Amino acid sequence: MKTWDWSYTGHVLPDLLRGLLVTLEATALGSVLAFLLGLVWALALRTPTRWVRWPVGAVVEFIRNTPLLVQLFFLFYVLPTAGITFSPLTTGVIGLGLHYSTYTAEVYRAGIDGVPVGQWEAATALSLPRRRTWIAVILPQAIRRVVPALGNYVIAMFKDTPMLAAITVLDMLKQAEEAGAESFRYTEPITVVGLLFVLIAYPTSLLMRALERRLGN
């Protein structure tokens, strides 16, 4: 048996690239959800009432300390029994976004803590309303300095998207699996998928490192 079949590689490549599109789509949508939800958690964890802080903190800790794969199964099998049916991709995006929002919450928290106290005091001195203090003063400075950290989570999420294959999303890994099941040759498709991950994740991580240096933190 040949160890590596180039013509077969060429044959499966279009399917894998179609899977790559799904992977990228899931990453992009998941990131948007994670960025928004993470901010919600971060702000909720700063409210003065412990009746908000405590439950939100508990839920965030729980989600962060349990496996994404199991959470995906939970969403995939339990939501329909409650009468809510999403497509597998939507379920996957919700799972990814929810899981990573517990990490981005921590990133935002660090960013908000990093805003100098003087900024808060200045906002108070100008008697800016609370909402405006957050939107116009604190958050723009906090988010600016955490952009590279958020980018790193996008990369981490990208590398976790193959888990969506377990809930039947036709991402890269699922495409590779199906190609393998058809021809009994897994070597080429799975190797190509692994390499594609490195080819995308490594340059992006270099970009984030450069960004981090530029923003000077």
Added chain:
Amino acid sequence: MTTGLYELLFKGLWVTLQLTVFSAVLAALIAFAAGLARLSRFWIVRFVSGVYVEFFRGTSALVLMFWLFFALPLLGWQLAALWAGTLALGLSYGAYGSEVVRGAIRAVPAAQREAALALSFTPWQRMWLVILPQAVPEMVPPFCNLLIELLKGTALASVLGIGELAFGAQLVRLATGQSAQVYGIILVMYFVVAFLITRGMRLLERRAKASVGRVPQRDRTTAKRVPPGAVGPGVGTIGGGAR
């Protein structure tokens, strides 16, 4: 759920713990080897370990697991599922861990190395008696985070058909159809194990710091999580302990 089905879950939990321990040991060995190699005097050693680290941090652990299980046999090696899982987790988390080792060693003040040089310690003594004892306590909190990420990663092994917790849950779900209950239970199980790991590692940190005459900071949030392989906050800022 009947007791028999609960038993299936506990059996799965046991395999999950085994898988976590085996791959953690492998990952720790690789982390130290690769982390030290990246600080080597010889560029070729630095280069090779750099390629390893960047490659395994860049690819997906699940894809790696698939590759070791499905693709490697066609190239001539057949791994048992448990070992393919262990190897995949050990290799990827070892790569993440090597960054922790490297960061902690570089965070040891240069004066310590210079003092050891001045006392004409051999390189081996310098590393073993001076640098590492000070670097190791700083590694504990990031290693704790990685260990929890690794524990979460063991769920991936279920796709290879390894009978760990997530796999056990799948069997129970198929048998009973009570998805919410089954997955709820195992999520709690994972959470409890992660909690125990955090507690254990905090104890270890206190002990490790005490052994080099440091007091751990009271308000330190050891649970600050860093994405696996991220260069973000945390990994780079290891040297923050009280001196």
